[in-house]
Every structure is written in C-alpha cells, then in structure tokens.
Amino acid sequence: MRWTRWQGVAGDTVLALALLVFGVLATGLAGDNQPGSTPVDAICLALIALAALALLLRRRAPVATLAVVTVATSTYLVLGYPYGPILLAFLFAVYTVAVRLPVRPAALAASGAFVLLVAHVFVSRGPAPGWFGVLPASAWVVVPFAVGVVVRVNRETAARSRAEQARERAEQARRQADEERLRIAQEVHDVVGHGLAAISMQAEIALHLLPKRPEQAEVALTAISRTSREALDELRVTLGAVRRGAEREPVPGLARLPALCDRLAGAGLAVDLRQDGDPRELPAAVDLAAYRVVQEALTNVLRHAGVASAEVTVGYRENELTVEVTDRGVGAAGRFDAAGELDVAAGQAGGHGLAGMRERVAALGGRLTIGPRPGGGFRVWARLPLGPST
Numbered sequence: 001m002r003w004t005r006w007q008g009v010a011g012d013t014v015l016a017l018a019l020l021v022f023g024v025l026a027t028g029l030a031g032d033n034q035p036g037s038t039p040v041d042a043i044c045l046a047l048i049a050l051a052a053l054a055l056l057l058r059r060r061a062p063v064a065t066l067a068v069v070t071v072a073t074s075t076y077l078v079l080g081y082p083y084g085p086i087l088l089a090f091l092f093a094v095y096t097v098a099v100r101l102p103v104r105p106a107a108l109a110a111s112g113a114f115v116l117l118v119a120h121v122f123v124s125r126g127p128a129p130g131w132f133g134v135l136p137a138s139a140w141v142v143v144p145f146a147v148g149v150v151v152r153v154n155r156e157t158a159a160r161s162r163a164e165q166a167r168e169r170a171e172q173a174r175r176q177a178d179e180e181r182l183r184i185a186q187e188v189h190d191v192v193g194h195g196l197a198a199i200s201m202q203a204e205i206a207l208h209l210l211p212k213r214p215e216q217a218e219v220a221l222t223a224i225s226r227t228s229r230e231a232l233d234e235l236r237v238t239l240g241a242v243r244r245g246a247e248r249e250p251v252p253g254l255a256r257l258p259a260l261c262d263r264l265a266g267a268g269l270a271v272d273l274r275q276d277g278d279p280r281e282l283p284a285a286v287d288l289a290a291y292r293v294v295q296e297a298l299t300n301v302l303r304h305a306g307v308a309s310a311e312v313t314v315g316y317r318e319n320e321l322t323v324e325v326t327d328r329g330v331g332a333a334g335r336f337d338a339a340g341e342l343d344v345a346a347g348q349a350g351g352h353g354l355a356g357m358r359e360r361v362a363a364l365g366g367r368l369t370i371g372p373r374p375g376g377g378f379r380v381w382a383r384l385p386l387g388p389s390t
Helices: 003-033 042-057 060-079 086-100 104-121 132-208 214-240 256-266 284-305 352-363
Strands: 270-276 309-316 320-327 367-372 378-385
Touching: 003 042, 042 060, 042 086, 060 086, 060 104, 060 256, 086 132, 086 256, 256 270, 256 284, 256 309, 270 284, 284 309, 284 320, 284 378, 309 367, 352 367, 352 378
Parallel strands: 270 309
Antiparallel strands: 309 320, 320 378, 367 378
C-alpha cells in the first residue's frame, strides 16, 4: 500500500515537471502561430507554472487542484495569452476529479470549471471568439470528464469482480474444510465405533469366563489388546491426514476384510466372507466406502443382532461393485447403529453410523438398502458405480 502511494506521488511529480517544462518551451512557439495573442511574459510563465505544479496534489485534493488549475488557466486565457500547453494541465485536472470522485460531485466541480473557463470567449485581451468558442471550450471539459468516468466505472467493476472472486474462493475453502472435517469425523466414528464394539464384546466374554475358566479369559484379553492396538493404529492413520505436511498412508479398503473378519471372530462373531466375480483394482474412494459399509454393518451385527455369525458378499460387476452383509438375528425392531441411535426400518433416518453409510454411498452416486430380511434377520446392501451408471 505504501509503495503504491509513493509510486503515485512520483508519477504526479514527473507529470507536473513535464507539463511545466513543455509549457515554458512550447507556449512561445504556440504564440508565433496565433497572431493577436498577448506575448509570453513573466505573468504567463507564472500562470503556466501554477497550473502545472498544482497537479502535485491532484490525488490528495482533486477538487482544490481543479480549482487552482481552472483559475490559472482562465486568467491565462482572459489575459489573451495563446492557446497552448497550459490546457493540458486543465485536462488532467478535470480527468482527476472524474476518476476519483462520485459522478454527481465530479459533475458539479467540472461544471464550475467550465463556467470559469468559458469566460475568455466573451472577455479577453486577445481575440474573443464569442459564442462560437463555447463548443471548443466545452470539449476541454467534456472529453476528459467522460474518459475519467469510464475509467472509474471500469476500476469499480474490476474491484467488485476481485472482491466477489475473493469471497467465492473463501467460500470454496470453507466448504472444502467443512467437507474434510465431515470426512474425518466419519472416519473416526467408523474406526472408534468398530474398535470399541469389538473390545466391549471381548471384555464381556472375558468377565464371564474369568471366574470359571481363567485360561480361556486370557484369550479374550489377548484379543482385546490386539483389537485396541489395531484400532489405535487405524485412528492414527486417519488423524494423520489432518496434520499439515503429513504424508497420507494408504486408506483402508476391501483388502483388509480378512483382517476385519479375524478381529470379529476373536470377539465372538464368525463372518463368512464370500466373493462374486473377479476382483480388480478399485478407485480409492469406492474401495474405502465399501470397506466402511461392511465394517459398520458388522459392528451393528456384533452389538445388536444377538447372533454368532454373519455373511458378507462382495460382488464385482463390469461397471459396479456391490457389498452385502446379512445375519439371522433380531429384525428391525430394537436394531441400533454403532452410535447408539435407533434405526427402525429401511430407508428411514437412523443414527450417525447408518447415516454415515448413506452419505458415503450417495456421494459416489450409489444406492444403499438397509432393512429386515423376509426370512428373519437383517440385510445391508450397497451398490457403488465404477463407471457410467447402469
């Protein structure tokens, strides 16, 4: 800001000195081509210097600058000195008022300048053109005023455009930050919810076995240790993305399903993992979403279904991936999600876990079905497109 201000001062100084030198050197030549004009003398040169040097203040006091330049120029012309470079100073003064002030006050100031300037066409020691001189005199006001207004409007438009772009960039950054926070919150919910559910179930088993069969309780406690360690490792990976400059480690995917099933088996839930179709490399977002849907669904089975087994089927199609988790436990009534919120039927709003499933699948243009099975139990089915929607 300070550098820009000094640039303006330097520019005005160069302009004023250039007009001063040009006026002193060229006014005499202009007088040679205008017979009847008053010869150049000390008063003429003083008026030229006053008009040129007044432009040094044109940015800080545009109206005062215009007033001084107008008085000097009008006096110069009334005294009959030749039309010459002094009119350039008047032109710049009018332009400055138009470009730096709102239209109405600028128009009033320019009108006053015109009234003073036009006096010489009726009263002059030199040739007085009369009414025929009004139109040429008005051009020295109208033209710079119009140019100044156009420049001012363009600058305001550009400034508004830059401000709007800045607001849009800030809004986009805010939306991206909100989306990132939501994504991380979903990841943390899935990791912590699954890990705590498995640990809770294993702890209950250990407490049940400890009085009668302590050697078997040791197995459950070992599973608790392993599960908590794995959950903490996955949580560390998830939160590592928040740290600026941290390298993101590979996100979970369907390749981790066998390890997930092993953890759940240690918690007392046997998972039958099936595969339909030929597996292939998946987009990272699809791979993560499919894994989280299976993880959330199995966590719900572990916590709320009241059964010891579940089935997971992963289907690879040409343009889509499907995952299905089924069990034969309690139906929709009494079925809660991993956040402890009730989800009473398919398609209805549930808690954070099931809502997170829907958001993940919907964000990828897929479809999610959650609800009781006709023969008893519960079913979670998700379709995730891999290419053009089918």
